[in-house]
Amino acid sequence: MKTEHMLSRRGFCLCCISAATFAATGGWMSPRAAYAxxxxxxxxxxxxxxxxxIATHKLRNNITIxxxxxxxxxxxGGKDGLVMVDAGISVSRRQMTKALAAISAEPVTHLIxxxxxxxHADGNPWIGSGGAKIIxxxxxxxxxxxxxxxxDWDYNFMPLEQSGVPKHVFSKEHSLKLNGQSVAMKYYGPAHTDGDISVMFGEADVLHVGDTYWNGIYPFIDYSTGGGIDGMIAASDANLATSTAKTIIIPGxxxxxxxRAELQEFRDMLGAVREKVAALKHQGRSRDETVAAKPTASFDAKWGNFVIDPxxxxxxVYEGV
Structure with a gap:
């Protein structure tokens, strides 16, 4: 498998480690090595x-991933123009433009x-420069x-240029009616970051939950911008309450x-690991001692192979308990 294919198609983000690094280290990196x-x-x-x-996955009611x-x-897609949830990375503009054109000749009118x-937001400027309303x-x-x-990434991100900065913001909830869909946005409270929202396409019963859910892989939690393990668990509970067995759930x-069944498994994993790590920390174990105790061991075969190592x-988790 080529590196670029594995990185893109397995949903790697900034904080991932390569499969080769994971194998070489047995999946256990020092903080300094992880940061580097x-x-x-x-x-x-x-x-x-x-x-x-760009791979496309057609869902129902004119929704595509x-x-x-x-x-x-x-x-x-629809007569009101294309409505996007997240923008990807700007260097993908050529491929993204082609994929969007295959969905519809209409322009992107809304980006959430x-x-x-x-x-998730590096592509905002080129989409916003085309006139899209960014929310x-x-x-x-x-x-x-x-x-x-x-x-945790030892990295400073520069501000986006003005065309990519959201001009329409909200505090708790916001809703729109576009292309025959009720589009409901809801703030979780601090979870993966302090600004995470869900997006529900009501009539289609399709729920995008962003990075509050990583399907089949350990998630990153950004404490630098207000995230925490307890917020991740609370967000999972909110997503479970919002969904049914028929809901299509889109993870970050x-x-x-x-x-919903896969989301429940993710939530159960988060809760179990939190409990084990908290018990070790409350016993007085240091962070490194807690890592050495391998509290995630029973989950690593499923969840620990690609993005965030155990x-x-x-x-x-230790930082938030």
């Missing part, structure tokens, strides 16, 4: 996205950001408008077409 790896991968992910093809440019992107991370939570606007450091990363995920 993450910092280098900002460029690697961009290079990968520049070359990757575009996979291959950062996070999973949802597109609703689930949160601020570059693998996001107010905290997403804050992070996209300033130099933003993410400590991983297999892009998911469902040691990195344990450190993220």
């Amino acid at each position: 790896e993450a910092r280098g991968l900002v460029s690697l992910i961009k290079d990968s996205a520049a070359k990757a093809d 575009l996979e291959g440019s950062g996070g999973n992107v949802a597109v609703l 950001n689930t949160h601020w991370h570059f693998d 996001a939570h107010k905290n997403t606007l804050k992070h996209l408008s300033q130099v933003q450091r993410v400590e 990363h991983g297999n892009p077409v998911s469902n 040691g990195f995920f344990t450190r993220l």
Whole structure:
């Protein structure tokens, strides 16, 4: 499998490690090694996205998922123009433009950001320059408008140019009626970041939950911009309450077409790992001692093979309990 294919199609983001690195280290990296790896991968992910093809997954009611440019992107087509949920990475513009044209000749009229991370919002400027209305939570606007450091990546992100900055923001909820769909946006509270929102296409019963859900892989949690393990669990509970067995759920990363049963498994994993890590921390174990105890061991075969390795995920959970 080529690196660029694996990075794009498995939903890798900035904080991932390569399969080769995972194998070489047994999946357990020191903090310094993890930070160095993450910092280098900002460029690697961009290079990968520049070359990757965009895979399309047609759902129901004119909704399509575009996979291959950062996070999973949802597109609703119709007479009101294309409505996008997340924008991917700007270096994918050529491939994304081609994929959007295959859905409809209509322009992109609305873009909704689930949160601020570059693998979801870096494409904002080119989409916004075409006249799209960009919508996001107010905290997403804050992070996209300033130099933003993410400590776990040892990286400073520059502000987006003005064409990509959301001009329409909300605090709790926002709704639209477009292309025959009721589009309901809802703020979780701090979860993956402090600006995560869900997007529900009501009539289609399709729910995009952004990076509050990583399908089949350990998630990154961005404490630098307000995220935390407890918020991730709360967001999963909110998503479960919003969905039914018939709901199509779109995660931020991983297999892009998911469902309530898979989401429940993700939530159960988060809760179990949190409980184990919290118990070790409350016993007085240091972070490194907690990592060495391998509290994720029973989950690693399923969840620990690609993006966040078990040691990195344990450190993220430890920080929040």
